[in-house]
Amino acid sequence: xxxxxxxxxxxxxxxxxxxxxxxxxxxxxxxxxxxxxxxxxxxxxxxxxxxxxxxxxxxxxxxxxxxxxxxxxxxxxxxxxxxxxxxxxxxxxxxxxxxxxxxxxxxxxxxxxxxxxxxxxxxxxxxxxxxxxxxxxxxxxxxxxxxxxxxxxxxxxxxxxxxxxxxxxxxxxxxxxxxxxxxxxxxxxxxxxxxxxxxxxxxxxxxxxxxxxxxxxxxxxxxxxxxxxxxxxxx
Amino acid sequence: xxxxxxxxxxxxxxxxxxxxxxxxxxxxxxxxxxxxxxxxxxxxxxxxxxxxxxxxxxxxxxxxxxxxxxxxxxxxxxxxxxxxxxxxxxxxxxxxxxxxxxxxxxxxxxxxxxxxxxxxxxxxxxxxxxxxxxxxxxxxxxxxxxxxxxxxxxxxxxxxxxxxxxxxxxxxxxxxxxxxxxxxxxxxxxxxxxxxxxxxxxxxxxxxxxxxxxxxxxxxxxxxxxxxxxxxxxx
Amino acid sequence: xxxxxxxxxxxxxxxxxxxxxxxxxxxxxxxxxxxxxxxxxxxxxxxxxxxxxxxxxxxxxxxxxxxxxxxxxxxxxxxxxxxxxxxxxxxxxxxxxxxxxxxxxxxxxxxxxxxxxxxxxxxxxxxxxxxxxxxxxxxxxxxxxxxxxxxxxxxxxxxxxxxxxxxxxxxxxxxxxxxxxxxxxxxxxxxxxxxxxxxxxxxxxxxxxxxxxxxxxxxxxxxxxxxxxxxxxxx
Amino acid sequence: xxxxxxxxxxxxxxxxxxxxxxxxxxxxxxxxxxxxxxxxxxxxxxxxxxxxxxxxxxxxxxxxxxxxxxxxxxxxxxxxxxxxxxxxxxxxxxxxxxxxxxxxxxxxxxxxxxxxxxxxxxxxxxxxxxxxxxxxxxxxxxxxxxxxxxxxxxxxxxxxxxxxxxxxxxxxxxxxxxxxxxxxxxxxxxxxxxxxxxxxxxxxxxxxxxxxxxxxxxxxxxxxxxxxxxxxxxx
Numbered sequence: 031x032x033x034x035x036x037x038x039x040x041x042x043x044x045x046x047x048x049x050x051x052x053x054x055x056x057x058x059x060x061x062x063x064x065x066x067x068x069x070x071x072x073x074x075x076x077x078x079x080x081x082x083x084x085x086x087x088x089x090x091x092x093x094x095x096x097x098x099x100x101x102x103x104x105x106x107x108x109x110x111x112x113x114x115x116x117x118x119x120x121x122x123x124x125x126x127x128x129x130x131x132x133x134x135x136x137x138x139x140x141x142x143x144x145x146x147x148x149x150x151x152x153x154x155x156x157x158x159x160x161x162x163x164x165x166x167x168x169x170x171x172x173x174x175x176x177x178x179x180x181x182x183x184x185x186x187x188x189x190x191x192x193x194x195x196x197x198x199x200x201x202x203x204x205x206x207x208x209x210x211x212x213x214x215x216x217x218x219x220x221x222x223x224x225x226x227x228x229x230x231x232x233x234x235x236x237x238x239x240x241x242x243x244x245x246x247x248x249x250x251x252x253x254x255x256x257x258x259x260x261x262x263x264x265x
Numbered sequence: 266x267x268x269x270x271x272x273x274x275x276x277x278x279x280x281x282x283x284x285x286x287x288x289x290x291x292x293x294x295x296x297x298x299x300x301x302x303x304x305x306x307x308x309x310x311x312x313x314x315x316x317x318x319x320x321x322x323x324x325x326x327x328x329x330x331x332x333x334x335x336x337x338x339x340x341x342x343x344x345x346x347x348x349x350x351x352x353x354x355x356x357x358x359x360x361x362x363x364x365x366x367x368x369x370x371x372x373x374x375x376x377x378x379x380x381x382x383x384x385x386x387x388x389x390x391x392x393x394x395x396x397x398x399x400x401x402x403x404x405x406x407x408x409x410x411x412x413x414x415x416x417x418x419x420x421x422x423x424x425x426x427x428x429x430x431x432x433x434x435x436x437x438x439x440x441x442x443x444x445x446x447x448x449x450x451x452x453x454x455x456x457x458x459x460x461x462x463x464x465x466x467x468x469x470x471x472x473x474x475x476x477x478x479x480x481x482x483x484x485x486x487x488x489x490x491x492x493x494x495x496x497x498x499x500x
Numbered sequence: 501x502x503x504x505x506x507x508x509x510x511x512x513x514x515x516x517x518x519x520x521x522x523x524x525x526x527x528x529x530x531x532x533x534x535x536x537x538x539x540x541x542x543x544x545x546x547x548x549x550x551x552x553x554x555x556x557x558x559x560x561x562x563x564x565x566x567x568x569x570x571x572x573x574x575x576x577x578x579x580x581x582x583x584x585x586x587x588x589x590x591x592x593x594x595x596x597x598x599x600x601x602x603x604x605x606x607x608x609x610x611x612x613x614x615x616x617x618x619x620x621x622x623x624x625x626x627x628x629x630x631x632x633x634x635x636x637x638x639x640x641x642x643x644x645x646x647x648x649x650x651x652x653x654x655x656x657x658x659x660x661x662x663x664x665x666x667x668x669x670x671x672x673x674x675x676x677x678x679x680x681x682x683x684x685x686x687x688x689x690x691x692x693x694x695x696x697x698x699x700x701x702x703x704x705x706x707x708x709x710x711x712x713x714x715x716x717x718x719x720x721x722x723x724x725x726x727x728x729x730x731x732x733x734x735x
Numbered sequence: 736x737x738x739x740x741x742x743x744x745x746x747x748x749x750x751x752x753x754x755x756x757x758x759x760x761x762x763x764x765x766x767x768x769x770x771x772x773x774x775x776x777x778x779x780x781x782x783x784x785x786x787x788x789x790x791x792x793x794x795x796x797x798x799x800x801x802x803x804x805x806x807x808x809x810x811x812x813x814x815x816x817x818x819x820x821x822x823x824x825x826x827x828x829x830x831x832x833x834x835x836x837x838x839x840x841x842x843x844x845x846x847x848x849x850x851x852x853x854x855x856x857x858x859x860x861x862x863x864x865x866x867x868x869x870x871x872x873x874x875x876x877x878x879x880x881x882x883x884x885x886x887x888x889x890x891x892x893x894x895x896x897x898x899x900x901x902x903x904x905x906x907x908x909x910x911x912x913x914x915x916x917x918x919x920x921x922x923x924x925x926x927x928x929x930x931x932x933x934x935x936x937x938x939x940x941x942x943x944x945x946x947x948x949x950x951x952x953x954x955x956x957x958x959x960x961x962x963x964x965x966x967x968x969x970x
């Protein structure tokens with residue numbers, strides 16, 4: 031399934047293969063399983079959503095950085111499209127989605143950023159700043175591509191609960207054609223930029239970045255569960 | 266005239282007032298006077314246009330950096346709009362405009378970047394990287410705002426030649442309502458970001474950046490004249 | 501006591517005053533109290549030491565960034581001295597100190613960076629990159645200055661255990677004249693750079709950065725306690 | 736001669752070979768020939784020296800950036816040593832050397848930065864910021880390594896004037912063992928970092944950066960000649 035999305039011989043495929051345990055922990059995290067069977071505590075999801083709002087802001091900043099770091103018009107266009115999509119479309123969708131879960135935008139802006147959110151977002155931005163466009167895209171890929179891998183995996187799993195699963199719309203969003211097209215474009219962009227920036231000789235260094243980013247993404251899921259455990263939704 | 270565009274007590278107004286000679290040299294440069302009376306050698310304009318194509322790429326990169334450096338959603342949105350406008354609209358308009366002057370895009374991509382273009386673009390990007398969003402916007406302002414000041418000044422000057430002036434469309438573009446609205450938004454953004462980042466206490470440092478950027482913009486005009494003098498259009 | 505180190509009307513004094521609860525939580529953290537009375541589990545300290553080795557590397561990178569971001573020779577010299585001190589002296593001292601606790605350098609280089617270490621170090625680097633030198637120094641100050649405040653507070657507290665306290669040398673290091681001179685220089689540098697970069701009008705924005713950095717520093721202490729709780733020293 | 740300094744199969748050797756005309760123009764520039772036979776106008780040299788003072792400041796900033804961008808302790812140490820050498824030693828030597836030519840430090844700090852100096856320094860810093868450590872070191876190498884190639888070439892050329900050549904001490908400095916050891920270390924560092932960051936697959940992109948930096952270095956020589964032509968020493 032995910033093979034189609036992430037060809038084995040693509041850079042993304044090789045990066046996943048370089049840290050199989052961390053990748054499996056991330057895409058199969060208890061939070062994800064809770065989305066699949068609908069058992070995830072609403073408090074965990076709400077906490078996650080509020081942090082994801084803050085995450086989106088830094089995600090847009092990362093794509094702004096990608097515009098700056100691009101060396102070809104094609105890469106500039108892809109990054110510009112990503113920034114626009116986040117700022118002009120996704121933030122609005124996210125705010126509306128969160129409203130359905132009882133979170134309003136002013137409240138989310140006032141939430142303290144969780145250290146797990148700080149760790150992941152600043153790791154990505156800093157890896158991208160210290161390195162080149164390829165380092166930046168690699169650090170972003172567990173998010174960009176990973177959400178599609180997860181979405182598709184849940185959507186295609188017969189065990190995923192369809193009836194009265196409050197998280198079904200989340201699953202549908204990340205397994206929809208529109209999102210999966212973005213994922214394929216990201217996988218292709220990684221290969222294209224890799225070719226300009228040293229090719230497969232870069233894999234050892236990139237794999238270290240990818241592994242850390244993947245572990246920090248698992249931390250982002252775990253953050254939701256921990257908050258629910260502490261009895262804390264979005265403050 | 267330009268008072269309306271750039272209020273005296275705005276940050277932009279104060280920056281212009283801090284280097285009156287350099288600002289006057291820039292907005293009243295021989296290149297500009299040649300646009301006004303149509304006497305600018307076509308070779309100077311063509312060389313300028315080809316370098317301006319390369320400039321636009323770095324200009325878009327600078328606005329990508331501004332997305333990254335923004336601290337409010339309002340500033341992110343303004344910077345995102347600027348990136349999109351350049352990449353999705355202005356580059357295309359510029360390419361079509363250049364075609365009318367006999368320059369095709371492939372040729373412009375193959376042109377060597379002139380040291381005057383390197384100096385200005387990298388100065389802006391580096392000032393913005395080393396400093397904060399306010400430093401970046403300040404370094405950009407002689408371009409963003411200056412072109413509007415020049416456009417409006419030429420358009421409102423009865424001495425400007427209207428008949429058979431090959432540069433009339435250039436003048437109309439930078440004095441049009443659409444561009445002047447952008448200028449006013451830039452002036453307002455400078456004031457808004459200044460308020461977040463130290464206010465008028467920043468003026469001495471910003472004035473040094475602004476003055477250097479203004480001198481380098483004059484160098485960009487001069488580059489066109491020099492190329493024509495050397496008998497060189499876009500190679 | 502700490503008043504002398506951090507004058508109330510210095511920028512540092514104002515930043516501490518802007519988040520009194522977070523600052524008190526940090527300088528009076530259970531980890532710190534465990535250093536004072538010698539009750540801190542050795543496993544907590546060892547885990548902390550190994551992460552502190554990784555921290556030092558990013559700390560040196562932050563001062564390298566400060567060299568780049570400096571606008572005066574005086575600030576460049578101060579940052580250069582800090583980089584040299586860390587790379588040429590402190591890393592060696594730290595390695596020797598850790599050896600006394602049974603940690604060798606190769607082992608520390610192989611340790612996974614804890615998310616709490618990632619969060620703090622990348623937050624500092626990224627705040628410094630996105631902002632200016634003043635943002636960078638502000639993000640560094642809970643560490644630079646805070647360790648002196650803690651060291652001096654423990655050293656001057658009669659309740660601090662002197663006999664057979666395995667952490668006495670740590671306390672002596674951070675309360676020694678050499679370190680406190682560095683702290684005073686940092687406090688003075690913050691005021692000096694603030695004057696160049698907007699002065700007290702910058703305080704609201706800086707206070708947000710300072711508060712986040714302080715909370716993440718508390719997280720760094722907590723990381724040690726949590727590791728000991730999990731029965732984990734430096735792997 | 737320079738072969739020993741720059742082995743043909745080193746990255747540096749390949750970069751020089753990728754733009755033989757631009758490299759030859761730089762190392763054999765009229766300014767350099769004027770140093771060799773002592774015919775360079777003193778005004779050209781003085782203007783060059785004053786700009787070189789400003790250059791050194793940005794050169795130190797570039798090495799500060801290299802500390803930040805380093806991924807290994809070995810590279811951090813090399814960059815730290817370079818920053819320290821410039822800030823703690825070379826700036827002082829330069830100031831004393833300039834004093835012999837009638838330039839005092841305050842005067843040099845007040846000199847306007849020449850566009851040729853802006854273009855080269857900001858190009859290097861910006862290429863290093865947008866790219867990775869390898870891009871940064873590549874952009875620096877025409878300076879770091881080039882001065883050694885030039886120094887050694889002049890020192891070993893029997894035609895170089897030894898008697899009453901006011902530039903002999905300049906030639907001796909850049910052909911001395913101390914400087915040539917630095918050059919050899921730089922050549923080795925380029926190869927080492929290349930190995931970490933993609934190896935020879937990076938050459939096409941690096942060659943474009945190297946070529947631009949080399950041309951801008953020639954522009955730095957030309958700046959001195961032009962200033963003398965305009966009858967301008969350091970104001």
